[in-house]
Amino acid sequence: MSAIRAEKTRITAADATPPGVVIDCRIDKIYYGDFVAVRDSHIPIEKGKITSFIGPSGCGKSTVVRCLNRMNDLIKGFRFEGRVRFYDQDVYAPDVDPVIVRRHMGMVFQQPNPFSMSIFDNVAFGLRLNRYKGNLAERVEHALRRAALWDEVKDKLKTNGLSLSGGQQQRLCIARAIATEPMVVLMDEPASALDPIATRKIEELMVELKQKYTIALVTHNMQQALRVADKTAFFSVDISQDGRTGYLVEFGDTRQIFEDPKEQLTQEYIRGEFS
Amino acid sequence: MTTRPDLLESMKGAKRFDLKRSFWEPRSLRSLLLSIGAWIVALIASVPLISVLYMLIVRGGRRLNWEVLTELPPAGFEEGGGFGNAIVGTLVMVGIGGLISIPFGILAAIFLAELGPDSQIANAARFCAKTLTGLPSIIAGVFAYAILVLVTGTYSAPAGGMALALLMLPTVVLTAEEALKMVPQNMKNAAFGMGCTHSQVVSKIVFPTALPGILTGVMLAVARASGETAPLLFTALFSNFWLFENGRAELMAPTASLSVLIFNFSGMPYENQIELAWAASLVLVLLVLVFNSLSRIIGRSRI
Numbered sequence: 001m002s003a004i005r006a007e008k009t010r011i012t013a014a015d016a017t018p019p020g021v022v023i024d025c026r027i028d029k030i031y032y033g034d035f036v037a038v039r040d041s042h043i044p045i046e047k048g049k050i051t052s053f054i055g056p057s058g059c060g061k062s063t064v065v066r067c068l069n070r071m072n073d074l075i076k077g078f079r080f081e082g083r084v085r086f087y088d089q090d091v092y093a094p095d096v097d098p099v100i101v102r103r104h105m106g107m108v109f110q111q112p113n114p115f116s117m118s119i120f121d122n123v124a125f126g127l128r129l130n131r132y133k134g135n136l137a138e139r140v141e142h143a144l145r146r147a148a149l150w151d152e153v154k155d156k157l158k159t160n161g162l163s164l165s166g167g168q169q170q171r172l173c174i175a176r177a178i179a180t181e182p183m184v185v186l187m188d189e190p191a192s193a194l195d196p197i198a199t200r201k202i203e204e205l206m207v208e209l210k211q212k213y214t215i216a217l218v219t220h221n222m223q224q225a226l227r228v229a230d231k232t233a234f235f236s237v238d239i240s241q242d243g244r245t246g247y248l249v250e251f252g253d254t255r256q257i258f259e260d261p262k263e264q265l266t267q268e269y270i271r272g273e274f275s
Numbered sequence: 276m277t278t279r280p281d282l283l284e285s286m287k288g289a290k291r292f293d294l295k296r297s298f299w300e301p302r303s304l305r306s307l308l309l310s311i312g313a314w315i316v317a318l319i320a321s322v323p324l325i326s327v328l329y330m331l332i333v334r335g336g337r338r339l340n341w342e343v344l345t346e347l348p349p350a351g352f353e354e355g356g357g358f359g360n361a362i363v364g365t366l367v368m369v370g371i372g373g374l375i376s377i378p379f380g381i382l383a384a385i386f387l388a389e390l391g392p393d394s395q396i397a398n399a400a401r402f403c404a405k406t407l408t409g410l411p412s413i414i415a416g417v418f419a420y421a422i423l424v425l426v427t428g429t430y431s432a433p434a435g436g437m438a439l440a441l442l443m444l445p446t447v448v449l450t451a452e453e454a455l456k457m458v459p460q461n462m463k464n465a466a467f468g469m470g471c472t473h474s475q476v477v478s479k480i481v482f483p484t485a486l487p488g489i490l491t492g493v494m495l496a497v498a499r500a501s502g503e504t505a506p507l508l509f510t511a512l513f514s515n516f517w518l519f520e521n522g523r524a525e526l527m528a529p530t531a532s533l534s535v536l537i538f539n540f541s542g543m544p545y546e547n548q549i550e551l552a553w554a555a556s557l558v559l560v561l562l563v564l565v566f567n568s569l570s571r572i573i574g575r576s577r578i
Contacts, residue, residue, distance in 0.1 A: 074467060103470030113461035116484045125479075126469045173465070180469075 022047045022184060022214045023068055024085040030063055033077035037063050041248035043233050045184070050206060050215045052225035052254065055235030056269065060246025061218050064235070065186050068216065069105040070098035086184075103130060106177030106213075110189040112169035114161030114176070119144075119153050122161040122172055126180040139179060146212075147175035148205055167198025174205060184214045192220060203228050222270065225254060232257040234266050328560075335557030338550040344558070348515050348536065354547055358555050360517045361531040364432065365562070367518060368511060368532060369501045371436025372443050377493055380447030384489070387448070388455035389477050401452075407445035415441040416506030424510055432518065432530040435511030439503060443496035450492025454485040487573050494570030498563045504534035513539060533559045 023045040030038040038060035045051045045068075053061035063072065070091060072078040084091040091101050103126075114122050123140045132139065140157075144150040149171040153164070161172050170190060177185055187206070191199040206215060206228050219225050225232050232254040238245045250257060250266045261267045297303060342357050349356030383400060391397045419438035424430055458481045466476040482489075512529040513536065519525070533555050540552035 069468070071464070071468060074464075099470050099472050101470075102468055107465075107468035109461065109464060109468070111461050113459070113465040115462060115465065115480055129469060129471060129475070129479075176465075176469070 020046050022087065023216075025064070025068060025082075026084070027064065027067070027080075027082040029079075029081040030060070030067060030072075031077070031079040031081075032075065035243055036245045038235075038246045039238075041233075041235070041246075043248065043251055045214060045216055046231065047214050048210055048212075049230040050210050050217055050228050051231040051233065052217045052219055052229035053233050053235065054219060054222055054225050054269075055246070055249075056237060057220065058244050058246070059235040059237045061233075061235045062188050063246070065188055065216050065218050068184075069102045069107060069186055071102070071107065073098050103180065104182050104184070106180065106182040106185045108170070108173050108177050108185065108187040108190045111193055112166055112173055114164070114169050114172050116160060116162055118158045119161050119164070119172060120157040123175050123179050125176060130180055132180075143175040143179035144172075146178055146209065147171045148201060148208075149175055165198075167194050167201060170194060170198065170202060171205065174202070174209075178209065178213065182213070184216065185209065187215060187217045189218050189220060191224065199224070222258075226258055229254045234261075234263075234269065236265050236269070331553070331557045331560055334550075335553040335555075338554040339557060343551060343554050347517065348531070348540075348551070349547060350515070351545065356547070356551065358531070358533065358536050358551060358558075360514065361533045361536040361555065362558065363518050364435075364511070364514070364531040365501055365533045365559075367526075368432050368435040368439055368507070368530065369497055371433055372439030372500050373493070373497060375437065375440035376443040376447050376496065380444050380493075380496075381451050381489060383448045384451030384455055385477060385482070387452045389473075389481060400448075404445040404448045407441075408449065410442065410445075411505075412442055412503050413505040413509075415439075416509035419506065420509040427527065429527055430510060430512040430529040431527045432511060433526060435507045435530060435532065438506035438510045439500040442503060442506065443500050446496040446499065447492055450495065451485070451489040454488025454492065455481055457488060458484045487575075491570045491574040494566050494573065498566035498570070501566065502534060502559060502563055504532075504538050507532050507535050508538070511535070533562075 021044040025041075025043045025045065027038055027041045029036055029040075041064065043051070043053075043064070053065060055061050066072045067080055068084055068086075068091070072080070080092055082092075086101070086104070090096070106126075115125060117125075120137075120140055123143050124136050127136060127139055141150060141154075144153065149168060152168060153172075161169065164172060170193075174185075174190070190206075191202045194202065203224060206217065209215065210230075217225070217229060230253065231251070233251045234249045234257060235246050236249045238247055250261060250263045252262075257266060258270055261270060342355065343359075344357060344362065345359045346355070346357035347360055348358055383404075387397050387401055415438045418441060419434050423434035423437055427434070462480060462484065463476055466480040471479065511532055514529040514531045516525070516531075518530055537552045537555050537559065540548040540555070543549065
């Protein structure tokens with residue numbers, strides 16, 4: 001199912017991405033109608049690493065992650081200026097089908113949102129969607145094991161996914177997202193609706209998963225970024241031109257961002273002087 | 276009750292207060308009066324309902340047996356007989372009505388809820404459906420008379436079904452639209468995130484998730500349609516014969532129905548027919564009850 005489409009949008013060797021970068025996201029401007037939501041940000045997402053997006057609320061970190069797999073196309077008035085390079089293809093090229101982009105990038109949302117169907121069917125959903133021909137049960141078990149949920153649900157695979165607890169539902173959503181083995185998993189505040197124990201489990205899971213998947217993680221919890229992320233992008237809001245426009249302030253290794261931030265703004269945010 | 280000395284000690288200097296319920300306080304009295312009033316009004320409201328049911332069970336139940344369910348209606352002075360053909364006729368015509376209104380209604384609801392919720396056409400359709408819910412049922416009958424009975428030249432089961440479909444359609448459309456809109460946006464986002472096209476989101480997630488709610492609406496429409504008399508008077512009329520005979524269905528001929536049978540027989544001067552009308556009323560109410568209960572059971576089966 002990872003068959004890259006035949007009509008590729010080739011990118012010339014001159015602006016080739018640095019090695020190891022799976023998604024090279026260069027944003028000039030993201031519009032919602034006339035309103036500029038995010039401007040001038042460049043985030044390279046490296047393979048096999050967790051890249052976290054932090055910043056005060058309204059800084060556009062979710063918008064940025066959702067524009068990677070073109071989820072924002074569903075929002076009226078959304079317009080993207082810039083380039084998102086996924087391996088060697090431009091996600092926003094005119095001949096790219098957003099539906100296929102989304103099949104290559106799994107997504108986990110803020111609110112656990114399993115489908116109203118059995119646990120098994122939830123995980124098998126993406127496989128069936130992609131007409132997977134192999135052993136479905138095996139892949140479902142594998143995904144549930146990877147999502148650290150197998151032991152809790154192996155005896156009730158036929159029960160409805162919505163009957164699980166919030167934390168279990170979110171792990172089910174992660175299992176659903178990774179069952180098709182996407183190259184990238186986008187997580188939009190995956191633990192913000194969960195209690196501390198469930199959050200811990202999700203975090204351990206993320207660290208476990210990065211051996212196989214590249215993860216982009218939006219979080220409002222700085223401690224979480226510090227615990228799990230390899231790279232961190234710090235966003236802030238610019239309210240100067242009577243709007244709220246988010247932009248990237250600083251990008252770097254998580255350790256460097258937290259211990260030795262180069263920008264004044266980052267320093268203030270990390271110290272908790274504003275949020 | 277005596278207060279313990281150690282408690283008395285700790286109450287020293289504190290302001291005295293009393294947590295006991297006082298019955299004579301205006302607040303308590305008003306609350307009591309209101310409760311009693313509500314009970315009385317509820318009892319009065321249920322008197323007509325219960326008396327109708329009581330009459331049906333007592334007078335209809337007297338005659339209810341296997342014979343009335345399986346035999347043809349009797350002529351003037353005949354004894355015995357039943358209304359088997361009317362039960363079949365009602366079920367067939369409600370079935371035809373359902374076959375027309377359910378697919379159209381659900382597809383229209385999918386358009387209204389998912390494809391073009393804010394489009395001009397959706398607003399117009401929604402307005403029409405809301406107006407049609409209040410449509411006097413006799414007008415549905417006249418309409419079906421004009422476009423089917425006059426054209427085909429005969430009263431028939433399809434004409435009756437058509438008239439019922441007209442009455443069922445708005446209920447199906449509006450309840451199905453509501454049910455489809457209840458599917459959380461979160462769940463739809465998850466489906467889009469998995470790489471579903473819009474039509475896949477609708478067919479794989481939105482429709483199955485909303486199905487119990489849609490079926491509730493369908494059952495309510497069916498229950499309403501099976502009790503309708505006026506539209507059938509113009510379109511199916513009545514018949515003293517079986518709809519299916521010798522393995523052939525006489526669809527293009529006047530067709531019996533329970534409601535029209537009740538209408539006809541209750542006005543007759545013969546004791547036998549009047550008893551049959553009571554029994555038919557009970558059967559019809561039981562039929563509606565079954566559809567209503569089905570809708571509740573289906574509606575409950577969601578998470």
